[in-house]
Amino acid sequence: MLIELEEILEIYKDSHEVILCGDMNASMQRATERDQLLQNFIKETQLIVTEKQGEANTLLHHNGKFTSKIDYFFVQNTNDLNIENIYIHDMNCLNCSDHTLITMKLKTNITRKHMTIKKSHYTAKTKWEKCDVSMYRKEINRRTNDFYN
16 A cells, blocks of 8 residues: 555655545554554655644544554645644544544635546445434534535
8 A cells, every 4th residue: 555655646746735644554653563664654755744733642442442643644845735724623422433533724726627527436334323313414514514614
């Protein structure tokens, strides 16, 4: 997986501002073998974690006793991005994952282009039996509206 990401970064590094984000299943603070692989990859590709990300944990282990920070936003250069904030949300009953929601708010100008939409082959598997669906929909609508206001 890291090889593919490295190829993508190499292709787009001179023409785009690349933001690598998500569940890395490794930590920038620990020293396990998996953590070292991520840390070396980030160093070799000259990506950085912005200071706006903070230190809050993003994973709550299913046993409720173990937490970790394994979800990140990595960027090439914070000088070229207008990052307003990165927010690690608190765990709540609407979240059907063992990860907290982490969001980045950017100020940017986007030019709309005509594009062909390709169908994704990935299907997310939400554990609907673990959440109140109507409450979940209301919260998603509320939070989505926050982005437009």
